[in-house]
Amino acid sequence: MNILVFTKRVPATQEEEIRVIDDGKKVDLSKVPFKLNDWDNYAVEEAVRIAEKAGGSVAAVSMGDAESDEVLRRAIAMGASDGFLIEAATERQDPNGRATLALNFLRKQALPFDAIFTGVQAEDDQFGSMGGILAAKLGLPFASMVIGIDTFEKDHVIVRRELEGGLQERVKVSLPCVLAIQSGINEPRYVSIMGIRKASKVERKVFKAADFQEGAENMIEVERWTYPPTRGGATMIQGDADNICKELLGILKEKGVFQ
Amino acid sequence: MSHALIIAEVRRGQFEERNLDSIGFCSLLGKQAVLLAPAGEYAIGEKSVDTVVRVAAEESLFLNPLNMITIIGKEFETRGKPDVIVFTSSSSGSELAAYTAGHFNLPIITDVSGLDKERSIFYKSYYSDKIFGEFRPAAGGPFVVTVRSGSFKEHAVEKPAAAGVETMEGLAFAGGRAFMEYVEEEKGEIDITKADFLLSVGRGIGSKDEIPAYEALAEGLKAVISGSRPVIDKQWLPKARQVGTSGKTVKPKVYLAMAISGAFQHIAGMKDSDCIIAVNKNAEAPIFQHAHYGIVGDANKLRDKLREILKG
Numbered sequence: 092m093n094i095l096v097f098t099k100r101v102p103a104t105q106e107e108e109i110r111v112i113d114d115g116k117k118v119d120l121s122k123v124p125f126k127l128n129d130w131d132n133y134a135v136e137e138a139v140r141i142a143e144k145a146g147g148s149v150a151a152v153s154m155g156d157a158e159s160d161e162v163l164r165r166a167i168a169m170g171a172s173d174g175f176l177i178e179a180a181t182e183r184q185d186p187n188g189r190a191t192l193a194l195n196f197l198r199k200q201a202l203p204f205d206a207i208f209t210g211v212q213a214e215d216d217q218f219g220s221m222g223g224i225l226a227a228k229l230g231l232p233f234a235s236m237v238i239g240i241d242t243f244e245k246d247h248v249i250v251r252r253e254l255e256g257g258l259q260e261r262v263k264v265s266l267p268c269v270l271a272i273q274s275g276i277n278e279p280r281y282v283s284i285m286g287i288r289k290a291s292k293v294e295r296k297v298f299k300a301a302d303f304q305e306g307a308e309n310m311i312e313v314e315r316w317t318y319p320p321t322r323g324g325a326t327m328i329q330g331d332a333d334n335i336c337k338e339l340l341g342i343l344k345e346k347g348v349f350q
Numbered sequence: 351m352s353h354a355l356i357i358a359e360v361r362r363g364q365f366e367e368r369n370l371d372s373i374g375f376c377s378l379l380g381k382q383a384v385l386l387a388p389a390g391e392y393a394i395g396e397k398s399v400d401t402v403v404r405v406a407a408e409e410s411l412f413l414n415p416l417n418m419i420t421i422i423g424k425e426f427e428t429r430g431k432p433d434v435i436v437f438t439s440s441s442s443g444s445e446l447a448a449y450t451a452g453h454f455n456l457p458i459i460t461d462v463s464g465l466d467k468e469r470s471i472f473y474k475s476y477y478s479d480k481i482f483g484e485f486r487p488a489a490g491g492p493f494v495v496t497v498r499s500g501s502f503k504e505h506a507v508e509k510p511a512a513a514g515v516e517t518m519e520g521l522a523f524a525g526g527r528a529f530m531e532y533v534e535e536e537k538g539e540i541d542i543t544k545a546d547f548l549l550s551v552g553r554g555i556g557s558k559d560e561i562p563a564y565e566a567l568a569e570g571l572k573a574v575i576s577g578s579r580p581v582i583d584k585q586w587l588p589k590a591r592q593v594g595t596s597g598k599t600v601k602p603k604v605y606l607a608m609a610i611s612g613a614f615q616h617i618a619g620m621k622d623s624d625c626i627i628a629v630n631k632n633a634e635a636p637i638f639q640h641a642h643y644g645i646v647g648d649a650n651k652l653r654d655k656l657r658e659i660l661k662g
Contacts, residue, residue, distance in 0.1 A: 224452030264526070
């Protein structure tokens with residue numbers, strides 16, 4: 092089975108404070124570290140596991156600036172045999188634009204594949220749409236929120252989709268297909284610095300996004316960046332560590348959950 | 351008259367409550383609402399939309415993206431194209447929305463939690479809910495949205511007349527994907543929804559090695575330990591302890607959130623707790639917007655201090 096995995100290099104903003112600058116025209120990410128999108132990490136791992144079991148190969152594709160090569164090196168260190176960078180100067184916010192770029196790339200390069208994996212969503216834009224749009228444009232079956240791949244046969248896969256509140260559904264999907272992989276589907280392997288160094292000896296092919304732009308114009312635009320509405324917020328407990336703990340325990344006693 | 355097309359989410363015979371957010375979104379936009387709904391016996395509250403189209407496909411066929419494009423294609427043929435196609439922001443809603451946008455080549459904005467009608471702006475969260483983008487379709491014509499659960503339901507008001515009911519039949523689906531069965535998650539060793547006091551930890555604690563000390567603190571406080579999605583995904587805690595949309599929805603007397611920044615999917619699972627206390631090193635963390643009490647600081651240090659005090 093040959094699997095293409097679309098990966099994205101994203102800012103790791105979960106534990107960072109981020110600011111809107113330039114009158115709402117920009118979000119300042121200059122102090123934020125970047126990394127492989129969490130969901131894509133699971134997608135690469137899942138693809139590599141299938142290739143290890145059933146044979147075939149995994150290639151990672153990334154769209155972004157030159158530094159996105161970093162996520163390709165990581166994917167290769169995890170077990171992918173190829174890395175393709177579609178280099179673009181500016182970041183695209185529109186999932187339609189990204190999907191069309193991917194579509195044109197796949198058609199022009201005529202890369203063979205049995206399945207395309209993406210992460211369910213990228214941590215930065217949380218659109219969760221690129222895989223589904225690409226599948227529809229390719230005219231291929233699609234399943235998202237894939238939390239388990241039960242069987243992987245020559246002409247179909249049987250996957251479990253995560254629904255809400257602990258419920259899943261099992262669906263049969265014909266190959267070739269596009270699957271959007273949910274976080275938690277596996278335990279991604281550890282990648283050492285040595286491993287990444289070794290991976291960087293594998294040649295990655297670089298393409299220019301400008302060659303695949305046909306029909307990839309943005310269909311949505313961002314007027315401005317802003318902060319979410321505030322809702323009154325919490326009463327802040329302040330002071331030194333002893334005071335904070337005392338007050339916290341006081342609240343727990345008052346609420347009757349701690350004696 | 352311009353109209354909005356709403357795709358109903360019906361799951362195991364239940365008209366999901368989050369459909370009200372889709373309906374409220376259309377009311378707020380001031381659009382005639384046409385609801386596409388699968389076959390089956392369930393109540394819709396038919397006064398809240400203008401037209402209900404009962405599609406001759408049961409829910410497992412209806413919630414299949416490959417079939418949905420056939421259904422929507424037929425709707426386009428009979429009624430014409432709508433201004434907007436509205437899906438729920440759920441596992442299936444998001445899947446259907448992306449496939450529909452791709453197939454019909456339509457703009458898509460997902461996870462919309464607010465709108466400014468005058469400026470034709472739709473608010474979408476970015477960076478784990480820390481930033482909102484003000485989005486709009488670049489050109490006229492139909493576009494696709496998914497709406498965040500809980501964001502618009504209060505606008506889903508009853509209309510004076512009951513909805514007109516139509517049917518859609520004679521659909522031929524192409525195949526390529528087939529529903530097999532529902533799978534219930536295994537019962538865990540504990541039911542966190544029964545706990546009065548939850549001590550919940552997030553990825554901000556840093557590593558799995560920190561868990562035993564949190565378990566010791568929970569024991570000292572007689573709290574039950576739970577966690578946010580990343581902690582479960584990384585297998586620091588078992589799945590039965592997950593709080594959030596894909597885990598458990600909890601309403602304890604006290605919810606003590608340590609090093610959880612507060613992504614929407616987590617908030618949705620704990621926002622109705624009687625008392626929420628949040629500890630996070632980032633004063634701007636979204637969780638403080640939903641907490642009753644907040645502490646800005648290192649959760650691991652606070653944990654150690656509390657353990658010290660409890661040891662007395």
